[in-house]
Amino acid sequence: MQKIRNIAIIAHVDHGKTTLVDKILHACSIFRDNEQTGDLILDNNDLERERGITIVSKNVSVQYKDVKINIIDTPGHADFGGEVERVLKMADGVLLLCDAFEGAMPQTRFVTQKALALGLKPIVVVNKVDKENCRPEEVYEQIFELFFNLEATEDQLDFPVIYGSSKQGWMSTDWKVPTTDIFALLDTVVSTIPPAPTNDGTLQMQITSLDYSSFVGRIAIGRVHRGAIKENQPVTLIKRDGKVVKTRVKELYTFEGLGKIRTTEVKSGDICAVVGIDGFDIGDTIADFDAPEQLPVIKIDEPTMNMLFTINNSPFFGKEGKFVTSQRLRERLYKEMEKNLALKVIETESPDSYLVYGRGILHLSVLIETMRREGYEIQVGQPQVIVKEIDGQKCEPIETLIVDVPGEVAGKVIELVTQRKGELLVMEPKGDLQHLEFEIPSRGIIGLRNNVLTATAGEAIMAHRFKAYEPWKGTIPGRLNGVLVSMDKGNTTAYSIDKLQDRGRFFVDPGVDVYEGQIMGEHIRDNDLVVNIVKGKALTNMRASGTDDNTRIAPAIKFSLEEAMEYIQADEYIEITPLSMRLRKIYLTENERKINSKKFQ
Structure with a gap:
């Protein structure tokens, strides 16, 4: 039996995943006593720290009681679902984190469905039981019901539950009996999650993630599915489309703590990083040199939204950015597609413009913000939902929208959502808030958040997730x-x-x-x-009699970038440079706007 456990931590955004990983790292003493680590150790890029969300999944590993635990921290936001879907392939079990007050949120359902479908063994962690109004028993019942509705197996329904507070650093099997450490959780992981399986035979390893180093270039990360991989070993790279490339492994690393250590061989079941293989993409298989066999390709849900990205052609172009040409824009977007599987780039009739398809406004805005910080100047158009024809009928993406809002302003929220073709399904009290559930076209959500926050004085908590494609709901009023x-x-x-x-x-x-x-x-x-x-x-040269008007x-x-993306209309662009963000009309002179006005009706 291998002493390796591979677990992914999944949860709705802001339920405490990254904080829990911090506590596990500290509990397993991977830092020196005098080392300054700070909070949210894994949210290591500036955007993640500023927004307080995880955008890219990370791998770390800890040693606990002679067992190596590989931990994968995943994003919690629905827009980064593509990131979660591919890294779950590396895990044998999942820690499902749930807020003791909020319970199962839309994103909890989305990632849990993916994990259960892959047959992963779940452990439920009811987090934040130190909060006021918390309801751990109700949340446990809610999670059980969710698992049942998602057609979990009997083994998956028999999940262990741990209660605790990541922030205060304790976990226990009974929420009324706090402890002083999180070892109850680690003991449960070791006893419940199945050991990483050892599959004998020829080498098979799927690339599920990638890293980059300025010294060695792109690094492939994945779990060895079968056999073993060795340093200097000749291997076959099988591309997603079945194309075969002969290559060689130069260096091999396994994860230890927050870093990687070099090794000569990695056996099946462990997660490793491979250096020296060129031209790979996520989903490709590294296989035996002589008898290569491909693993099933990772399927990622389709994007639901697109935006036009174009070069900056405003009168102020080139004043603030380093990269302003269409060639640079094209290179950057295609480079992003290599690691961001839920993103698609399509060339348009104009050589200066590209249609970029993504999962949602946040998904696209993180890309724009990253490019801005790298020195790019770009302009983006209004986000558009992707319309499909299914059985001869025009269909659009429909989302489940959940809003928790104080009771006295619930009526305003219902009015705003129903104006945008939303349909109220559930209305029930949740603590001192009203819990509202709607079905609404994705088009209706664009621009809705600002209006809801204004109407509720910033007190509404909104979350949504893609449900399905359904028949077109008709025209939705734009900006008033x-x-x-x-x-x-x-x-x-x-x-x-x-x-x-x-x-x-x-x-x-x-x-x-x-x-x-x-x-x-x-x-x-x-x-x-x-x-x-x-x-x-x-x-004038006359002295003013009396005081001038102050x-x-x-x-x-x-506006923040997301607010601007939701605000603009079809005839407008957002101009984004490293130092500024401006809203503008596509046609700058009034005469041109009158001539081209029919295009946008």
Whole structure:
């Protein structure tokens, strides 16, 4: 029997996965006593730390009572489901984390379904039992019901439950009896999760993840499914489409703690990193040199949304970014496709524009934000859902939307969702909140979050997941108000903004460079209005009799990238550079907009 356990940690976003991994790393003493580690050790890129979410799955390994436990920390957000689907292939069991108050959320259902379908053994961890209003017993019942509805096997339904608080660093089999450590969880992992199977025979290993090093290039990561892989061994790389490439393993690493250590041989069941194989993609199989056999290719759910990515052609192009050409944009998008399986890039009729398909607004915005930080200047269009024809009927993606909201504003939320063709399915109390469940077209969710948060004074908790393709639900009203568009190029003045405040709310401050066709703010009516925002006060050599008017300007509205993506309409772009984000019309002059207005109706 091998003393290896491979587990993936899955949960809805913000239920405490990465915090739990921190505590496991500390409990297994992989750090020196005087080492400064900080929190959320595995969320190691800037975007993950700023947003407080996991975007890319990570592998770590700990030693506990002479057993090696390989842990895979997965993202919790539905938009990164593609990341979860492929790494579950490396695991033999899953730790399903659940918040003791929130219970099973939409994303919990999504990843649990994938894990149960792969036949993985689950352990349920009811986390955050130190919270007020927590209801661990109810959550346990809810999880059991979820497993039953997802057609879990009898063995999977007989899952152990651990209660505790990752933040306070304790786990116990009884939530009323707190302990001082998390060893109850590690003991359960060792006793419940089946040991990694040893399959004798010729080599088979599927690449489920990749790493990059500036010294050795791309590194293939996966679990050895059968046989053993050795350093300097000649192997066959079988591509997803069945093409065969002869190659050789140069170096071999296994995971230990947060890093990797070099080794000469890895047997089946263990997770390893292979250096020296060129031209591989995720889902390819590394097989025996003489008698290669392919493993089943990883199937990833289809994307549900696309956006147009194009080069920056605004009057301010090239001022802030390093990479501004279409060649650079193309290279970067195709490079992203290698590791981001849920992403698809399609070339358009224009050599400067590409249609990028993704899982949702967050999935695409993380790509845009990463490119911006790398020095790219790009423009993106309005997100569009992907429409399919099924049995001769026009169909669109439908999502399950869950909103937890204070009771007194539940009516406003129901009104907003039903305006966008949403259908209320469930309404029940949950603690001091109302729990609402809807079915709504994906189109209806674009731009909904801002409206719901405004209507509920920021108190709504929203989550959604893709359900299925269903017949087209009809037209959904877009943005209710028009925009204020600049008619001239120059510096914005406080004088102009002050005089135009009764026309709408502004997105720019005084003293900012703007160009003709840039969107300055939101109009109070439903039509667009062209305004002169760069005009200064006419000065004379006469002394003013009495005091001049003091300008009092309302603070400018600042959008986040996701909010801007949800805000723009079909005839608008977001211009994104390393230092700025601007909203603009596709056609900058008023005359061009009138000529091309029919295109966007």
